[in-house]
Amino acid sequence: MGSAEFDPTAGAPAVAVDIGGTKVEAALVDPRGHVLSGTRRRAATGGATSSDGLDAAVLEVVTDVLTGNVARAAAATSGLAGIGVACAGPVDDATGLVTPINLPAWRDHPLRAVISAAPAVVDSGAAVVLRRDGVAIAMAEHWSGAGVGVDDMIAMVISTGIGGGIVLGGRVVPGNAGHIGQIEVSEHIGEPSLGSRTTLESVASGPHTVAWARSQGWSGSTGEELAIAVSDGDPIAQRAVDRLVDVVAQGICSACALLDVDLVAVGGGFARVTDDLVDRIAHRVSQHPLPYVASTRVVPAALGDTAPLVGAAAFVHRPDLLPR
């Protein structure tokens, strides 16, 4: 969210890297969680890309950031704090191997080792810390977003998929914890996702919600079109949003019954399909019969699409939020 000019007195910036199903981004992020102006780089990934092609995309953006003017200025003054990498899951924290669901070319791929061996990374002397992207988003919202001061929280994203991360006792839960899209929901059937049609993601992801609306006779084909149709009063589009509210609230209630958190921050592009989507989900959660579930605050995520980068930087800048 916040961006800033590089200021060597603010402390050494981190290189933050976010690797997802459609793109890889990297940027410098300072110790206050601000993305440094002019440092953000992006390259395409995609489920059809080969493993070598994915590696090349990652190394291109990382090298671009490390050899850019701002990184060179930082190296000469404050130094670089390290390299934080957020990758789509599952991820093995201990080995640095990644197996992203939506990047099939990578299965037990040694991503941490690949990045660590890149010449620009070796030259920088910076260490690489790799975690799952949902872990990054949860750390980011807890560090400088909607969850500041809330020690027990979930951050989730409704987008092409549905995922997230968990903070308990003021520290992020490591590994693959937070895959909220993979929990079962009742009374709805969606499109196949990981072999199931009854998980939160299979019912309520952006593409699957669009597919449901089309199955009911709606003629659009994107989430953006669905958002317009809702605001135009299209009854099928409105029912699609009603269904989305119902099933996301269900998923949040299940997670909150299991985890007893105080806050759920909901982000991702599809969470903006209507202006009041998160408010409507919050209202549904507030009606749960268990008081400790009903009292959970459900709020919009604060960091928008910089959350994974800010969280990747937090792997470096805020090790106190990682598990002991």
Place this chain on the structure above:
Amino acid sequence: MGSAEFDPTAGAPAVAVDIGGTKVEAALVDPRGHVLSGTRRRAATGGATSSDGLDAAVLEVVTDVLTGNVARAAAATSGLAGIGVACAGPVDDATGLVTPINLPAWRDHPLRAVISAAPAVVDSGAAVVLRRDGVAIAMAEHWSGAGVGVDDMIAMVISTGIGGGIVLGGRVVPGNAGHIGQIEVSEHIGEPSLGSRTTLESVASGPHTVAWARSQGWSGSTGEELAIAVSDGDPIAQRAVDRLVDVVAQGICSACALLDVDLVAVGGGFARVTDDLVDRIAHRVSQHPLPYVASTRVVPAALGDTAPLVGAAAFVHRPDLLPR
């Protein structure tokens, strides 16, 4: 599970108290997790009992244990380590107020204060530590049961209700976390539980499984009768167990997708409805498409019906397993 004679050289025992929907139990438990022989006391509770009646039942068993021969011998030699109380949830750890779902006479009831003020407790000088029963069960299985050495685990109970507790990073998750019976499941409709017919508990608790079998034409009325009918080859009873396996495996997969634990210990009387129930659940979980879910070990709980007492004692003997 283990029981032992009092031995002052083994260290000061704790008074352990377990308060549930049908009974309250108390006993002395030594620092190794052994229930001391001859110290276990029990009184009835029940959903129709008044608040004063419940208090009286609790204070009766606690006083009986504290004034018994073994406690007096301990007080004169090793001393008493403290009083650990496990209560049906929800429980507010900070205030010591309890609101057990199945004891409607208690709503925000100051249980910790009531026990702390009992004359025998005041005389003993022992402090009272109160937590939810599912937290106790998870601590017990991690301390001395099926989860020894496993830092990320769930312990759950299938009985009149379905509940449990969570250990992450070698420490129990506090508060109400672990209410696995309250998560949604797909493709099954059960009996109403907390206003829902689509949670794990509403579909798969002992009484609700029996009710389903009866709805299909089975003529028995208890879990014990259902167990016999299964072993006799009754097709409806067998289908009831198939349904139980399916839905409990679903609930475990949801919890494991969200939490990335390594082990789930399954206990409770209804988990013994067939000898192979937990093995069948484990097999279903092993087929999950997410490898980190499929690799979760699902095993029988080891401590049987002493788990809540052993866990309540762990509140005193193993503060290192409680949150920092």
